[in-house]
Amino acid sequence: MQKTAEKENLEKASVALPPTHTVTLKVNNTEKQLQLAPWVSLLDALREYLGLTGTKKGCDHGQCGACTVLVNGRRINSCLTLAIMEEGNDITTIEGLAKGDALHPMQEAFIQHDAYQCGYCTPGQICSAVGLLSEGKAKNEHDIKELMSGNICRCGAYTNIVAAVQDVMQQKGDPANE
Amino acid sequence: MNSFTYFRAHEVAAALTEKATAPQAKFIAGGTNLTDLMKVNVEQPHHLIDIRRLPLNKIEETEENGLRLGALVTNADTAYHPLVESRYPLLAKAILAGASAQLRNMATNGGNPLQRTRCYYFYDTATACNKREPGSGCSALNGYNRIHAILGTSEHCIAVHPSDMAVALTALDAKVNVTGPQGERVIPFPEFHRLPGDTPNIDTNLSPDEIITAIDLPTKGFAENNAYLKLRDRTSYAFALVSVAAALELEGNIIKEARIALGGVAHKPWRKPEAEAQLVGKEANPENFAQVAETLLAGAQGFGHNNFKIELAKRAIVRALLQAAKMEEIS
Numbered sequence: 303m304q305k306t307a308e309k310e311n312l313e314k315a316s317v318a319l320p321p322t323h324t325v326t327l328k329v330n331n332t333e334k335q336l337q338l339a340p341w342v343s344l345l346d347a348l349r350e351y352l353g354l355t356g357t358k359k360g361c362d363h364g365q366c367g368a369c370t371v372l373v374n375g376r377r378i379n380s381c382l383t384l385a386i387m388e389e390g391n392d393i394t395t396i397e398g399l400a401k402g403d404a405l406h407p408m409q410e411a412f413i414q415h416d417a418y419q420c421g422y423c424t425p426g427q428i429c430s431a432v433g434l435l436s437e438g439k440a441k442n443e444h445d446i447k448e449l450m451s452g453n454i455c456r457c458g459a460y461t462n463i464v465a466a467v468q469d470v471m472q473q474k475g476d477p478a479n480e
Numbered sequence: 481m482n483s484f485t486y487f488r489a490h491e492v493a494a495a496l497t498e499k500a501t502a503p504q505a506k507f508i509a510g511g512t513n514l515t516d517l518m519k520v521n522v523e524q525p526h527h528l529i530d531i532r533r534l535p536l537n538k539i540e541e542t543e544e545n546g547l548r549l550g551a552l553v554t555n556a557d558t559a560y561h562p563l564v565e566s567r568y569p570l571l572a573k574a575i576l577a578g579a580s581a582q583l584r585n586m587a588t589n590g591g592n593p594l595q596r597t598r599c600y601y602f603y604d605t606a607t608a609c610n611k612r613e614p615g616s617g618c619s620a621l622n623g624y625n626r627i628h629a630i631l632g633t634s635e636h637c638i639a640v641h642p643s644d645m646a647v648a649l650t651a652l653d654a655k656v657n658v659t660g661p662q663g664e665r666v667i668p669f670p671e672f673h674r675l676p677g678d679t680p681n682i683d684t685n686l687s688p689d690e691i692i693t694a695i696d697l698p699t700k701g702f703a704e705n706n707a708y709l710k711l712r713d714r715t716s717y718a719f720a721l722v723s724v725a726a727a728l729e730l731e732g733n734i735i736k737e738a739r740i741a742l743g744g745v746a747h748k749p750w751r752k753p754e755a756e757a758q759l760v761g762k763e764a765n766p767e768n769f770a771q772v773a774e775t776l777l778a779g780a781q782g783f784g785h786n787n788f789k790i791e792l793a794k795r796a797i798v799r800a801l802l803q804a805a806k807m808e809e810i811s
């Protein structure tokens with residue numbers, strides 16, 4: 303038994319992996335050159351290669367939204383895209399939202415409204431909410447709920463999350479809150 | 481995930497050439513379905529051809545006064561396009577009923593109709609599945625089949641096609657433009673997906689070496705009277721148990737033309753021309769809609785856990801048609 307397992311491992315180890323690529327990612331306004339295998343997801347590149355662990359891995363299958371980041375200003379699930387496919391694009395993670403010590407209004411609002419419990423879904427919620435605002439499609443509370451449904455909160459902080467998003471919409475003078 | 485090599489194509493011709501040299505390669509667009517399936521080893525391509533930067537990213541009016549949706553335009557940009565919103569609201573509604581805002585920002589018009597079934601056994605490589613491994617059997621047939629098909633099934637596969645967008649495109653008589661080594665051709669949307677028969681491993685009539693370049697919408701968009709009703713376990717971010725794309729052309733209360741396509745009930749969006757013909761010249765009312773529901777569901781068969789879908793589909797058809805006729809509020 304053991305012999306076979308050893309042999310199998312040896313065989314696996316001796317299969318040559320395809321070469322890695324030099325991939326230049328523009329994350330939070332900084333260009334980073336990485337040596338990546340093509341199968342590294344954007345999420346893994348951020349967390350494991352760039353040390354940006356603010357972006358969370360919840361499900362790794364597009365089902366929870368914890369990994370939400372902004373690519374060219376639009377919210378996406380970083381677990382379902384390959385890092386190499388995002389070369390040349392403008393990537394913003396939760397670490398890139400604050401300006402120096404000044405938090406992004408959405409971050410402020412989440413604190414003000416206590417829009418979290420454990421905080422695991424929060425970076426994804428905030429990036430998603432920032433994307434929602436720039437899309438400009440949410441006109442009322444119902445729309446916010448529908449258009450934020452790609453972010454699951456296992457703690458059930460939804461009520462306060464919606465309040466935080468509404469608050470920022472109001473600050474922006476969005477017609478949604480009239 | 482298995483290891484693979486990667487190539488980024490900037491022109492359709494380059495993508496086709498690359499595919500010809502590596503026939504086992506797969507195209508990747510938004511990646512929301514393919515990467516997902518690669519992570520669970522259901523798809524194991526050894527080479528990926530990234531087609532996301534092909535110049536197929538526009539929405540343009542066609543000479544026939546229709547609309548051409550580029551294959552690489554995202555689902556979000558399509559649903560929110562002013563001409564789609566105003567002329568083809570049924571399509572916009574169906575797209576927005578699917579997935580999440582993040583996923584719609586990634587998913588493309590070419591990739592959406594090509595997404596694969598969400599049958600749990602298809603995703604689980606430890607179980608038998610004819611779609612994943614031809615000849616291995618169908619675990620759903622006598623297994624847990626709550627989300628499975630009630631129409632057009634075969635003893636080899638009872639999976640449903642999960643796309644919402646495809647249901648609207650079927651109702652609207654869209655056309656799929658494809659290009660391959662043999663040149664260009666057009667596949668009418670109702671003929672794009674296949675029934676499982678004894679080859680459930682083949683989902684569509686697109687050949688593996690062809691690329692979808694665009695989806696064409698005809699002039700007629702039924703913008704005045706339409707509804708997309710999607711019934712599911714939670715009201716957002718879930719696949720359909722049953723969905724109905726309904727479109728009517730009315731003169732007063734009399735139906736001049738009707739289109740009805742069903743999602744969540746078969747291996748392809750389900751449409752029956754004879755059911756639609758049955759409504760022509762009739763009054764828009766619940767009794768006539770109930771009759772058409774019977775015609776659409778004729779021959780429906782449940783497999784135990786999904787028996788409820790038969791009655792659910794009938795009621796959904798009536799409700800969607802009432803909504804399209806503006807006789808019932810959209811909830």
Ligand SMILES: Cc1cc2nc3c(=O)[nH]c(=O)nc-3n(C[C@H](O)[C@H](O)[C@H](O)COP(=O)(O)OP(=O)(O)OC[C@H]3O[C@@H](n4cnc5c(N)ncnc54)[C@H](O)[C@@H]3O)c2cc1C
Nearest residue numbers: 364509510511512513514578579588590591592594644692
């Ligand atoms: C959690 C979750 C929930 C979802 N919910 C819904 C839902 O409710 N309703 C719904 O309809 N969908 C839903 N989806 C599915 C989603 O809509 C699809 O994954 C998406 O539309 C696929 O498009 P893509 O561009 O990402 O395709 P990809 O993953 O890039 O490709 C899918 C397939 O199409 C092929 N392909 C792509 N483009 C082309 C082309 N131009 N020519 C030839 N071949 C091509 C690829 O080779 C691959 O085989 C959900 C997905 C997830 C992860």
Ligand code: SF4
Nearest residue numbers: 599609618637638639
């Ligand atoms: S229903 Fe189709 S996809 Fe599901 S297990 Fe059976 S053969 Fe596979």
Ligand code: FES
Nearest residue numbers: 360361362367381
């Ligand atoms: S980790 Fe990406 S959606 Fe859950």
Ligand code: FES
Nearest residue numbers: 419421455456457
């Ligand atoms: S705060 Fe815990 S998951 Fe949302």
